[in-house]
């Protein structure tokens with residue numbers, strides 16, 4: 001039998017490193033990956049599937065406070081949700097869940113599980129929950145990449161805010177931090193570019209490949225077929241996620257074209273000429289053309305921005321020619337900025353689409369989930385590591401503050417060393433970045449002279465500009481090469497100007513955008529001439545400060561993720577690695593403090609409300625006196641507090657026993673009296689069970705469940721009366737109240753008909769005919785009558801009578817089911833509660849002939865067709881008109897593909913020409929016996 005190991009380490013009486021490790025290892029080997037330390041959840045990554053996230057498990061963890069369940073990530077989600085609603089003794093309050101751990105420890109997975117469970121908890125009949133769940137795959141595709149540490153490593157930090165009105169979710173907002181843009185142009189050995197490039201190249205259809213200007217995907221550096229197949233699936237998922245969240249088709253095309261432009265840009269190489277000027281190599285001329293087309297700019301302008309810098313001095317424009325290195329740097333910086341901004345745009349678009357649609361005076365509560373990189377200490381630590389560790393320093397400070405309160409021994413290193421103005425590290429960095437001639441060495445020299453005596457700073461004597469910071473988690477040596485350039489992260493004015501004038505509105509908006517105080521992209525409405533450079537990292541202190549402000553004001557929850565081994569293997573636990581992480585995370589110290597203090601640390605109000613009944617038993621004033629004068633969390637109060645509680649429990653117990661004794665005595669006395677009163681009477685028979693009175697039948701209950709399946713003879717219905725003069729039943733119009741209601745109903749019906757005519761007919765008809773399963777505007781009852789004697793899975797689609805949308809009616813096993821089909825703002829169709837968006841109703845129907853509809857997972861089988869002779873005159877008229885329009889369109893159709901309904905890249909003809917040119921060059925090369933590989937520089941994706 002397996003040993004029962006403690007679920008909460010704070011309850012252990014004896015706890016040192018050895019016993020802690022023993023408990024965690026023991027639990028891990030029993031597949032118990034979650035353990036509490038008070039209210040902190042420790043999660044060890046199992047690196048394998050565990051059946052602990054199934055639906056039944058998540059059901060059990062709904063409002064688990066009432067039950068005693070093992071530690072689980074769902075329990076954290078539930079506690080945050082219930083606390084946010086004020087159901088756990090405190091009033092409603094914002095909550096934040098901080099997830100930390102090193103790369104590959106399981107933060108992203110934990111975030112997804114938290115989101116999933118919170119969406120389960122607030123489940124209402126809305127599409128929003130599904131949309132929120134789709135945000136993760138989208139962000140992962142664009143912000144994650146394979147690294148040596150983790151195959152799906154998040155290369156950015158995120159803070160997801162879920163906003164609620166009472167118990168239902170009303171919207172979501174994401175803040176992204178520190179995207180590692182340099183990955184677009186350079187990846188270390190064993191690492192990859194951002195996932196989206198691979199997904200796109202593997203998943204894109206041949207037709208789209210030509211449209212965006214991509215080469216045959218087989219030319220890219222791809223792995224085995226099964227990997228490519230997985231990427232294909234992922235690409236479909238990303239496209240679906242964009243549809244679900246609400247991206248427009250043209251926006252998607254523009255975005256994909258920009259990504260293709262980044263790849264083409266990577267193929268541009270330079271050659272020196274006899275004069276000083278640089279030129280684009282012969283082999284990559286086609287790529288220059290393609291890039292210009294994909295970015296929607298003029299080829300000459302793009303070339304100029306790559307090969308020279310223009311500056312204006314005293315009203316005079318001065319051109320400085322680039323050398324080869326500078327030209328390559330300009331090329332790479334365009335790629336990085338363009339990618340960074342596309343990512344920022346995706347986030348701001350998600351925020352716009354998922355913004356709560358409620359009146360601004362409605363107060364919303366919030367649960368925030370922070371998933372940010374863990375502390376990093378590599379062989380070479382660069383600017384990115386400094387930013388990440390700075391963020392972690394601040395988070396640790398927050399953790400200590402919450403955990404230890406007044407006992408925190410940690411000096412605010414963050415504040416002193418980094419943020420003090422004007423001599424903090426970041427201020428000095430900004431100061432040096434502002435001098436065009438300053439070097440990274442100058443910056444380090446400045447640091448050395450200012451901080452040589454600071455306790456957390458160490459001077460490093462070396463040719464390379466190095467310095468060391470003593471972080472809470474250990475010493476980190478930073479290499480400052482490239483710090484000034486990265487901190488400037490400026491877009492040269494001519495490049496910015498070029499893109500602001502792009503014919504692709506998305507690029508124009510992206511390059512005119514500013515970065516907000518929280519580090520988020522803020523698109524500007526109007527085109528703005530560029531005068532200022534943008535400092536991307538400039539706002540790190542601000543963005544952290546804003547985040548911290550939110551977190552300090554919220555109820556905190558901590559999830560500490562632990563990586564059990566470096567080789568990403570299941571069932572293996574490297575004790576040293578785990579111990580190091582426990583120390584880095586500050587967990588060892590926490591355990592000690594928690595054991596000495598209290599593992600449960602509610603706010604005073606929460607505590608008081610919970611224990612009010614106890615307070616009544618003893619002298620309330622004694623407790624209040626104690627806890628209000630001295631913070632009861634403080635150790636100084638502990639002994640007094642414990643003895644007080646013990647006294648309360650003792651008294652309460654004594655009283656309970658007294659009451660029980662009295663009750664027992666009373667009952668005994670009663671029986672005795674009874675017996676005395678009727679000494680000789682025969683045993684009283686048990687009362688006969690009374691036959692229950694028939695309950696008055698409510699209007700609803702008079703209708704047996706199956707009634708909808710029984711065909712009711714009815715006058716021939718006006719099934720397809722898509723007519724504005726909708727017929728009203730005269731008897732209903734007799735009562736004035738009903739008259740109002742009927743008018744309203746009529747109005748809704750008229751509006752729906754207009755909506756259908758103006759926006760739907762074109763999409764629904766093929767060759768002027770409606771699909772056989774489409775039955776126009778019929779009632780629920782009429783739909784059921786049509787399906788009653790049909791086989792299982794038979795279905796039809798009808799137009800809703802009171803809303804702009806459709807209903808899919810389906811002959812289920814026991815009854816007819818009606819599924820609402822949501823129309824998204826981007827014109828996509830989704831069955832409410834499903835996670836798949838479709839471009840047309842026909843696609844939706846087709847899809848569900850293969851994939852069952854949730855929750856019963858039943859498939860659509862047979863369309864319930866219309867009887868030809870019954871075809872309503874209005875539908876027939878619409879069909880005929882549509883057929884005539886289509887015929888006229890066919891006559892005028894020329895071979896310009898942009899006339900088709902699908903959106904195209906803005907400069908599609910030039911992309912097409914460029915790709916032809918590239919292919920011709922390749923053919924010539926093959927002819928001459930070269931292996932054509934024009935993608936040598938395609939940012940790590942080439943064969």
Ligand SMILES: Nc1ncnc2c1ncn2[C@@H]1O[C@H](COP(=O)(O)OP(=O)(O)OP(=O)(O)O)[C@@H](O)[C@H]1O
Pocket residue numbers: 045046047048049050101102103104105106107108109110149150151152153154155373374561
């Ligand atoms: N609860 C879990 N159950 C099963 N596998 C898991 C679990 N958590 C994590 N994993 C596995 O570990 C991998 C790494 O986890 P994850 O991507 O969440 O790490 P991370 O901490 O977010 O890393 P990074 O900081 O690099 O983004 C996942 O891809 C998954 O394979």
